[in-house]
Amino acid sequence: MDDKQSSDAAFEEVKVGGKCPFAGDTVGGAAGSEPQNDHWWPNRLEVELLHQNPREANPQDPDFDYAESFKKLDLEALKKDIKELLVSSVDWWPSDYGNYGPQMIRMAWHSAGTYRIADGRGGAGEAMQRFAPINSWWDNGNVDKSRRLLWPIKQKYGDAISWADLIVLTGNCSLEIMNFPTYGFAGGRIDAWEPDSLTYWGPESWYGKKIEDAPRGPFEGHPDQMVNRDLRWSGTNGEDDYDLEAPLAASNSNLIYVDPEGSAKKGIPEDSARDIRITFGRMAMNDEETVALIAGGHAFGKSHGMTPPDEIGYAPEGAPMESQGLGWHNPRGKGNAEDTMTNGIEGSWISNPTMWDNEYLENLFKYEWEQTRSPAGALQWQPVDKDARRTPDAHLEGVDHPLMMMTSDIALKVDPSYRKICERFLEDFDYFTEAFSKAWYKLTHRDMGPRARYLGSEVPEKEFMWQDPIPAVDFELVNADDVKHLKAKILDSGLTVSELAGTAWASASTFRTSDKRGGADGARIRLDPQKNWPVNNPSTLDKVLTTLAGIKNDFDGAQSGKKISQADLIVLAGCAAVEKAAKDAGVDIHVPFTPGRNDATDEQTDNQAFRWLEPVTDGFRNFHRSDINYNIAPERAFMDRAALLGLSAPEWTAIVGGLRVLDVNTEGHYKQHGVFTDKPGVLSNDFFLNLTSTDFEWKKVDEDGMEFTLDDRKSGETKFKATRCDLIFGANSQLRQLSEFYAQKGGQEKLVRDFVAAWNKVMMHDRFDVADKNSAAL
Incomplete structure (x- = not known):
């Protein structure tokens, strides 16, 4: 079923059999129940998503400075209050074993555990666990x-x-009250x-299945409704081509990590290990x-499955008003x-669920285990030995x-590798303690970016x-x-202008607002692996870097x-x-420049970790790796990169129009695509003038509509070539208004000013050492 068919089917279901959620019997029974844009136009590029979390949504004063506010916090008093709460119990949600610590560890873990290295999204950084969809994922049940x-x-x-900070800090406090030495908190x-x-x-x-298979039951996202993995997995478990769609990390929809019952709920440990x-x-x-992380986390608390899933009510976003x-x-x-x-x-x-010890691994290896079912029907394991240790009721x-x-x-x-690590942890409990402490610190801080952003008295040296x-920086600046x-x-x-601007853009545009990685600081573009990325034109890059060196x-x-x-x-x-x-x-025009960056070394660069920053597709330079299959349209991936650079729709439009005429495209088949000018290297508004001109018409080159030509309407002569990442600025209604803005009278100078402002924003993204990112500019 394609997107349109899916949309039509969903609409027909609502129109024929659905009811308004709070009044009326038909789709017209309440304002707001009409089909929205994504029903009518499923392929529309939702440019408005670039403007998430606007200033207008924030109730704090415009000049509120969280870092300054945090510095005044009495951290010890706060931790004391948290720890007192952890060993209490309330009637409306009693604590297991009289200790809320284990469930708070789960809360912190699941807040941080959504992080994924491919695009840096997820993680604890903004406390997104408070909002849909994450707050209503099955894996976050009762968080x-x-x-x-x-x-x-x-x-x-x-x-x-x-x-966001309170959730992570509470996780640390929970570990500490159960005698676990945390590594630190920022x-x-x-x-x-x-x-x-x-x-x-x-x-x-939402249910983890294809749309046509999705049930309409009350317990939204229960794993029984998540057995269909075909849409995010390729290959066969155990085979070389078995892989998860990029940039995803969780094995199933609505999960943080993997299904605890095993891959596809089949209960096969070897498949689960993969x-x-x-x-x-x-x-x-x-x-x-x-x-x-697994062995350390499971040293505390318990799992809950005493009630069949079909008796449980809706997740938070679907719960009744009261x-x-x-x-x-x-x-x-x-x-x-x-x-x-x-x-x-x-x-x-374990038999002592509120104390840090090595019993989890001891039990795992001491006993043989057999499959059984929980009261809720979930697949789990228990010791074959009936004289094995037992665990107290909570x-x-x-x-x-x-x-x-x-x-x-x-x-x-x-799993051979995991088993070997477990055995070492069993032999050396102190080493295991240190490994879990460091892994927990990484888990809960991985998305914060460089250490310069860390606040507080518990930040490790x-x-x-x-x-x-x-x-x-240990030298005098220019x-x-x-x-x-x-x-x-x-x-x-x-x-050339193209070579110089292209190198600076390649260096700075690796930055991700999601996890604050990448950027020009460190000049890692001159190191492996970045210097060899095809998107960076390695031969040209080497020439530029050699000359600048x-x-x-001198x-x-x-x-x-x-x-x-x-x-x-x-x-x-x-x-x-x-x-x-x-x-x-x-x-x-003067382009701001703020000195103060320094150069990282090979020894300070995790080659493998930085490979995840390499663009698979990059609309800013009309680059796409043909060996990678992307499941979303190029223009959608392009907008995603714009979002990771923190660009608004006007900034995105201005930057692209400028980069195209500066001729910074990656060398190869698409080198000249989108360069709608006869004067490459000149910061003109030609991109927008030609894009919006009615003297030309666009024609598809290939059946899939990935490549186009701009032909003169009278002569039929091909003037320019384009990709979808070029034409989206004329095809999308919101982006077209911006393109026309820069193509109208006065648009040339306005484009230059807006391009320079957006350029400086990208160049300065990773300058966390500068409070006012414009004040120190030369």
């Missing part, structure tokens, strides 16, 4: 209760602590104020970190405590139960490779006279204590090129 328990503390401390996460509608979480419907390795790898964890944002209502018994239903699996891995005095393992736990025992370290001198040297070097050496050699880093010089060269291109277009 809403954990946050509600924390509300009195958040209410007490107000803006001094964000929800504040600095800033809350979002609306849901994330841009992130692509997978191709399945899912674990791919999924945790996509979340930036190696094998040892993966085992440490529930006030709490979902998964359980009508059986007490509805909580010993009757709780969360993921369907029932029991604990609420009923004098009652105990058999130990429990999930299929994903047994996977650690049967040690800097890790996953934080992409860059040496501190001044305005130096910059003027260097610009003249650069423009007299024989390098000569200019740097400048440094003539100074006393003052020098310019390669990172700064690359950006400065791009600024000089843009100034020249604007002047050649008849507009004199």
